[in-house]
Amino acid sequence: MNQNEEKEVLQSLESLVFVIGANNTFAEYYGGKKTPLYANPQEFIGKPIRNVIPKHLWTKFQDTATQVRETKRRHGFDYSLMIEGEDRWFHADIELHNDEESLIAIIKEITAKKRIENAIAKRELMYRVLFESANDAIFIMNHSRFVKCNDRTLEMFGCERDQIIGRHPFELSPKHQPNGGDSKRLALERIHRAMDGKPQVFRWVHKRCDSKLFHAQVSLNRIQLDGEVLLQAIVRDITEQVEMERELRESKKKYQTLFESAPVAIMIIGSRGEVLAANEATSSLLGYSISELKNTNFKSLYATQNNSTDVVQTLISNGELCRHETELKHKNGQTLTIVLDSEAVELADDWVNFVTIRDITRQKRTSENLKTAAETANLYLDIMSHDIRNNLQAIMTAAEIIRTRTNDSTVRGAIGAIIEAVGNSNGLIHSLHDTEGLLSVDLHRMNLVKVINECRRDLKNEYPSAVIEKKYDINEATIQADTYCYDLFHNLIENGIIHNDESPPHVWIKLKELDSGYLVEIADNGPGFSSTRKQAIFDPKRRFGGVGLHQVKYLVERYGGKIDIRNRVENKIEGGTSFVVWLPKANA
Known part of the structure; x- marks a missing residue:
C-alpha cells in the first residue's frame, strides 16, 4: 500500500488520529468521521498542544506522553471536553511513531458509554444507600x-x-x-x-x-x-x-358476644338508613329474623311512615337521638311504643349509628291506665267530698243547735265529740285532696336536708311546746323525689307530736349516709306500738296506721326506698316509737 492509499484509509477511520511531533506540536490529523474536533484544523496544526487544549488535558497528555516514551508502550486516558454546549467524553490512546520520536494519538468518543457507566454507578450508589439505610x-x-x-x-x-x-x-x-x-x-x-x-x-x-x-x-x-x-x-x-391484630380479634369477639347476647335490642344503621346489623333481642322484639332485618331499611319498621323520615333524617344528619319516643311495627302488625337512643360512630370511612331500642308498650299502657284511674278516682273524690262535706255541715249545724238548747253536761259532751269528729273528717278530706297529684308528678333531684329542715321549722311554729331535736352526720343529701317529700316527713314528725301523751312531746331527727343512700330516723317519747300493731300499721286492709302513714309508705317506695318501725328504746314499748326511712342517692 502506497502513502496515498494509507492516507485514504486513515481518513476513513471513525476515530481521530493525530501525529504529534517531538516538540509536542500538532503535525497531522486523520479520520474522525464520528469523532468531533475540539477546534478547526487551522487553529491547531503546527501549533503546540499546550496552546490548543485545556490546561487539565495538557497535564494528562504530558504525564501519558512521558510514560509512552519511557516504556515504549501504548498508554491511554479518559477526558471530557465542552463541545457545542455539552460535556463530551473521549478516550485517548498514545503510542510511539515508527520514527520513535513523534507520537500518535488515537481519539475515540465514549460519551454514550460514559453515560451508561455513570447511570450504572448512580444506580449502584442508590441501591447501596437504600440497602444500608x-x-x-x-x-x-x-x-x-x-x-x-x-x-x-x-x-x-x-x-x-x-x-x-x-x-x-x-x-x-x-x-x-x-x-x-x-x-x-x-x-x-x-x-x-x-x-x-x-x-x-x-x-x-x-x-x-x-x-x-x-x-x-x-x-x-x-x-x-x-x-x-x-x-x-x-x-x-x-x-x-x-399483637394489635390479636387484640383487635379479641376485642371484636368480645364486642360480637356482647352485641349478640345483650338483653337490650341493638341495631347498627348505615348512613342511608339501611340496617347493617341487629342482635337477637331486636329480632325477638320486632318478630323479624336477623337476616330479614339486614335486608330492610329502618324507615320501613315504623308504624307511621310520616314519622320515620324525620327520625332517619335526624340519624343521618346529627347521628344522635336521646330518649326519643316513637312507634315501630311488629312483624305481626302490632304497634310497639319504643324509646330510641342513638350515637354516631365512624366505621370504615363512613358514619354508622348504634341504636338501642327499649320497648315501653306495657309501661305506656300501664301509665295511661293509671292516669285514667287517677282521673276517675279524683272525679269520685271530688263528688264524694262535696256530698260528704254537705252532710258534715248539716251534722255540724244540728249539733250546734242542740248544744245551745241543752244544759245537760252529758249531752253537751257528746255534742263536743260529734263536732270534733266532724272536724277530723273535714281534715281527712283535705288530706285526701292533697294527694291528687301523687300519680302524675315527676321525680327530680331534691336536697333531703333542706326538706327536713323546712318540716322541722313549720312544725315548731305549729306546735311551740314540742321539742324537735336534730342530729345530722352530713350537710347535704341529694335524692330523687317530688314535692310530696315534704308531706312524707311532715307526717312522720307530726305523728310523734300529736299522738304523744308526754309533756312536752319530744321528737329526735337523725340523718346519716348509709350504703348507697341516706338513713333518716324519726323517734318520739310517745306511748309506742305493740309488736302486733307494728306489723299491721302499714297494712292497707287493716288500716291501723291511718291515711297519713299509708301515704308515707307509698311515697317511700315511690322514691325507691324502705321504711321500718321500731321501739325507740330496745325491748321497751313505752319508751316511744322510731320510724326509720332509707332513701337511695340520686344518680350523679
Whole structure:
C-alpha cells in the first residue's frame, strides 16, 4: 500500500488520529468521521498542544506522553471536553511513531458509554444507600444461604454479621411455624418458588440470636447481579402489628358476644338508613329474623311512615337521638311504643349509628291506665267530698243547735265529740285532696336536708311546746323525689307530736349516709306500738296506721326506698316509737 492509499484509509477511520511531533506540536490529523474536533484544523496544526487544549488535558497528555516514551508502550486516558454546549467524553490512546520520536494519538468518543457507566454507578450508589439505610432487614441469598445483609438485619436479629452470613433462613427460625409446619421444609419451598421466578410474600416467625421470637413479613424476589442469579429477601418486623391484630380479634369477639347476647335490642344503621346489623333481642322484639332485618331499611319498621323520615333524617344528619319516643311495627302488625337512643360512630370511612331500642308498650299502657284511674278516682273524690262535706255541715249545724238548747253536761259532751269528729273528717278530706297529684308528678333531684329542715321549722311554729331535736352526720343529701317529700316527713314528725301523751312531746331527727343512700330516723317519747300493731300499721286492709302513714309508705317506695318501725328504746314499748326511712342517692 502506497502513502496515498494509507492516507485514504486513515481518513476513513471513525476515530481521530493525530501525529504529534517531538516538540509536542500538532503535525497531522486523520479520520474522525464520528469523532468531533475540539477546534478547526487551522487553529491547531503546527501549533503546540499546550496552546490548543485545556490546561487539565495538557497535564494528562504530558504525564501519558512521558510514560509512552519511557516504556515504549501504548498508554491511554479518559477526558471530557465542552463541545457545542455539552460535556463530551473521549478516550485517548498514545503510542510511539515508527520514527520513535513523534507520537500518535488515537481519539475515540465514549460519551454514550460514559453515560451508561455513570447511570450504572448512580444506580449502584442508590441501591447501596437504600440497602444500608432501609428500615427493613435485607438479605442477599445464594440459593438458600445468606451471602450479604444490611446493618438493619444485625439490629433486628441481634447478631453479628458473621452469625448471619453463610447460614440458612430456617436456622434463624424456630423448629416449627405457628401453623405447625416444619420451618426448614416451608422455607425451602418458598425459596424454590422464588428461584423459579415466582415472587413470594408471606408471614414468618423468626428467632433472634438470643432465642427470642418475633413476627415478620418476608418478601422473596429473584435478582441478577453481575450475571449471577440470586435471591433478595426483605424482612419486616411486624410483631406490634400482629399483637394489635390479636387484640383487635379479641376485642371484636368480645364486642360480637356482647352485641349478640345483650338483653337490650341493638341495631347498627348505615348512613342511608339501611340496617347493617341487629342482635337477637331486636329480632325477638320486632318478630323479624336477623337476616330479614339486614335486608330492610329502618324507615320501613315504623308504624307511621310520616314519622320515620324525620327520625332517619335526624340519624343521618346529627347521628344522635336521646330518649326519643316513637312507634315501630311488629312483624305481626302490632304497634310497639319504643324509646330510641342513638350515637354516631365512624366505621370504615363512613358514619354508622348504634341504636338501642327499649320497648315501653306495657309501661305506656300501664301509665295511661293509671292516669285514667287517677282521673276517675279524683272525679269520685271530688263528688264524694262535696256530698260528704254537705252532710258534715248539716251534722255540724244540728249539733250546734242542740248544744245551745241543752244544759245537760252529758249531752253537751257528746255534742263536743260529734263536732270534733266532724272536724277530723273535714281534715281527712283535705288530706285526701292533697294527694291528687301523687300519680302524675315527676321525680327530680331534691336536697333531703333542706326538706327536713323546712318540716322541722313549720312544725315548731305549729306546735311551740314540742321539742324537735336534730342530729345530722352530713350537710347535704341529694335524692330523687317530688314535692310530696315534704308531706312524707311532715307526717312522720307530726305523728310523734300529736299522738304523744308526754309533756312536752319530744321528737329526735337523725340523718346519716348509709350504703348507697341516706338513713333518716324519726323517734318520739310517745306511748309506742305493740309488736302486733307494728306489723299491721302499714297494712292497707287493716288500716291501723291511718291515711297519713299509708301515704308515707307509698311515697317511700315511690322514691325507691324502705321504711321500718321500731321501739325507740330496745325491748321497751313505752319508751316511744322510731320510724326509720332509707332513701337511695340520686344518680350523679
